[in-house]
Amino acid sequence: MHPGFNPAAFARAIVQNIKAKKIKSGGSTLSMQVIRLARKKKGRTVFEKLVEIILALRLELSYSKSEILTLYASNAPFGGNVVGIDAASWRYFGRDAGKLSWAESATLAILPNAPSLIYPGKNQERLLVKRNRLLDRLFMAKAIDKETCELSKQEPLPGKPYPIPQIAPHLLQRAAKEGLKGERILSTLDVHLQERLNEIIENHHKILRANEIHNACALVLDVSTGNVLAYTGNTDNTGKAEYESDVDVINAPRSTGSILKPFLFVSMLNDGELLSSTLIPDIPTQIAGYVPQNYNMTFDGGVPAKRALARSLNIPSVRMLQNYGIEKFNHNLKKIGMTTLTYTPDHYGLSIILGGAEGKLWDIAGMYASMARTLNHYTTYNGKYDKKDFHPPFYIAQKKQDINLDEVPVVDAASIYLTFEAMVEVSRPDEDSGWKQYTSANKVAWKTGTSFGYRDGWAVGVTPKYVVAVWVGNADGEGRPGLVGVQTAAPIMFDIFSLLKPAKWFSPPYDEMEKVAICHQSGSRATDICEPIDNVYIQKSGLRSEPCKYHRIIHLSEDSKYRVNSVCEDVNKMRHVSWFVLPPTMELYYKSKNASYKELPPYRNDCETGGINAMEIIYPKQFSKIYVPIELDGTLGKTIFKVAHRMAKSTIYWHLNDIYIGSTQGIHQMGLSPDEGVHTLTLVDDTGESIVQKFEIVSDRK
Numbered sequence: 001m002h003p004g005f006n007p008a009a010f011a012r013a014i015v016q017n018i019k020a021k022k023i024k025s026g027g028s029t030l031s032m033q034v035i036r037l038a039r040k041k042k043g044r045t046v047f048e049k050l051v052e053i054i055l056a057l058r059l060e061l062s063y064s065k066s067e068i069l070t071l072y073a074s075n076a077p078f079g080g081n082v083v084g085i086d087a088a089s090w091r092y093f094g095r096d097a098g099k100l101s102w103a104e105s106a107t108l109a110i111l112p113n114a115p116s117l118i119y120p121g122k123n124q125e126r127l128l129v130k131r132n133r134l135l136d137r138l139f140m141a142k143a144i145d146k147e148t149c150e151l152s153k154q155e156p157l158p159g160k161p162y163p164i165p166q167i168a169p170h171l172l173q174r175a176a177k178e179g180l181k182g183e184r185i186l187s188t189l190d191v192h193l194q195e196r197l198n199e200i201i202e203n204h205h206k207i208l209r210a211n212e213i214h215n216a217c218a219l220v221l222d223v224s225t226g227n228v229l230a231y232t233g234n235t236d237n238t239g240k241a242e243y244e245s246d247v248d249v250i251n252a253p254r255s256t257g258s259i260l261k262p263f264l265f266v267s268m269l270n271d272g273e274l275l276s277s278t279l280i281p282d283i284p285t286q287i288a289g290y291v292p293q294n295y296n297m298t299f300d301g302g303v304p305a306k307r308a309l310a311r312s313l314n315i316p317s318v319r320m321l322q323n324y325g326i327e328k329f330n331h332n333l334k335k336i337g338m339t340t341l342t343y344t345p346d347h348y349g350l351s352i353i354l355g356g357a358e359g360k361l362w363d364i365a366g367m368y369a370s371m372a373r374t375l376n377h378y379t380t381y382n383g384k385y386d387k388k389d390f391h392p393p394f395y396i397a398q399k400k401q402d403i404n405l406d407e408v409p410v411v412d413a414a415s416i417y418l419t420f421e422a423m424v425e426v427s428r429p430d431e432d433s434g435w436k437q438y439t440s441a442n443k444v445a446w447k448t449g450t451s452f453g454y455r456d457g458w459a460v461g462v463t464p465k466y467v468v469a470v471w472v473g474n475a476d477g478e479g480r481p482g483l484v485g486v487q488t489a490a491p492i493m494f495d496i497f498s499l500l501k502p503a504k505w506f507s508p509p510y511d512e513m514e515k516v517a518i519c520h521q522s523g524s525r526a527t528d529i530c531e532p533i534d535n536v537y538i539q540k541s542g543l544r545s546e547p548c549k550y551h552r553i554i555h556l557s558e559d560s561k562y563r564v565n566s567v568c569e570d571v572n573k574m575r576h577v578s579w580f581v582l583p584p585t586m587e588l589y590y591k592s593k594n595a596s597y598k599e600l601p602p603y604r605n606d607c608e609t610g611g612i613n614a615m616e617i618i619y620p621k622q623f624s625k626i627y628v629p630i631e632l633d634g635t636l637g638k639t640i641f642k643v644a645h646r647m648a649k650s651t652i653y654w655h656l657n658d659i660y661i662g663s664t665q666g667i668h669q670m671g672l673s674p675d676e677g678v679h680t681l682t683l684v685d686d687t688g689e690s691i692v693q694k695f696e697i698v699s700d701r702k
Contacts, residue, residue, distance in 0.1 A: 031056040037075045076112040094162035103155035106134045167194050170233025170248040188227035197230040200495045205235040215475045217249040219365050221467040223372045228395040244475035253340045253358035257449030258312045259458045267332045269415035272541035276306040276418045277523030280316035283585045292318040301590025304523050306422035321353045337367040355451045365469035366392045368462050371416045378413035378509045385409040414512035414539035420445035442502045448485030455479040459489035465503040468496045513537040519548040521580045529578040554579045562604035584616035584644040609687045618642035620695045628699050643668040655682040
């Protein structure tokens, strides 16, 4: 025993060095060697020895002998570039240090004495002698019996080194890039989950590469802490550098597709600009030349906001963003945790909600985890919030931070809860046969995304305990047919969830909710004339949302067959009825998908029409600029003008610049070729109702 410095050994080393006229022995204790390793092997001078002695004494006062031995074993050189007993065990024997035999342990124990001279594969005789000598000493010390000693001597020395296992190479690469190169860190990874995740990614990779899809990544987070439980940054394409397997796609910006839609939904709920059931227009839309399209190229007329999110409809999402504001949405994304929005909001425009911006899987997984964490803590914190719940993921264990509660949240718990409830029903109507097969023991709030050109497939799932995020595609950006999130990334995500323990679903934050009357048809707050109504819980901010604007009182004849007014009917003989009336364009598409929708009755022949518009121009909108290409013969191409009318058998008479050009009945559309410049379109139906609208034709004629 010694206090960190052995005077006798030091004196013996001095005598030996003087006799040899060179440094032959150092006389260092194990504690002094730990200090030398920690100080990056300073020069072997008398001054440095004195420093090592002083620091070794301090080390002995701070740590037990066992702890000092552990420090030495974890940092000692074991030949070549192998440092630490764990790395040496894998490098020379291909397994964990806790599973080594006595002979293997003895081999590693002698290697640090002369790592530059003796290491497996060379100097085998000297290595064998030293190993067996140590085994004999263990027998003499009664650490092992004679039979164990003799059998251990018969074991062969390690031969060709094993490759060191790399179960999370991209995370290791990331740590090095973030300034931790050469440091020993304690990661948050669950090694068993990490190994299984690698297997799942590789199994799906075998299927995906049949379609020339060569890259995929996945991330699993613990919601309560934000810790990374598993991190597979890319697929293994050994020997095929062109597939860029070294790229850590988890931390690479990629086009987001529809994966940001839930953040718009939760933002609008939080700000009281929407209820989850509010009817959103799903009709042909043109906004300053931007013409979004749904994935299935159809229109529903109107769809509840939560169903628009679940079905990932593009047009309702764009219209929601237009109402909410691009600047406000970009600000919220940054506040929630998105770090890749480096341009102004105008740069991204409305397309940001459909993949017009790039995002990192790392950020997006962290954003979903932060919302889930906030919802979990709402009850724990008795209705208050800790804004520090919104933070990026951690791959290094963090110290527990102080809680700083506030009544003002980043996003309120009720809005988060209603968003997750909508995400449970995620589907794609054109792929019903595909997505419904993805089931799990967990109730999962999930969202998929597909970027323009089929370059990126996303899937993110959330439960109270875990977030699983998956990206599939090609690192070089090459698109592939069929590379859509629900078909490529979602199956991987649900396979990962099958490894995780099911969790009880989020508790409804009733203190942040209010039970109110909602119009069954419009999904908005009910007015006095709404019927039927539903009494449901909404977020409290939803009390500021717009009340139902689609119900109105209409006046019917006694037999309810016709609309009437005071010009043609005695008020006492009228029936005053509440009626759900959509604008003409919404109605045109809505009634084809909703058989229960009741069209307005026609006016009786002796009554004047008015009050409710029967016509609406679908395309073009007022003051639109219409770009028309030049045909091969040098003439302007045709533009299809479309009009919606409530009455199926009505006739519309078309006038361009006050010149009659024809009529339509039933389907109201006409192909026109106006000259360049500003024009006036006038439409008159058979009841005398008219619409006048201006537009401008622009061509590429030089």
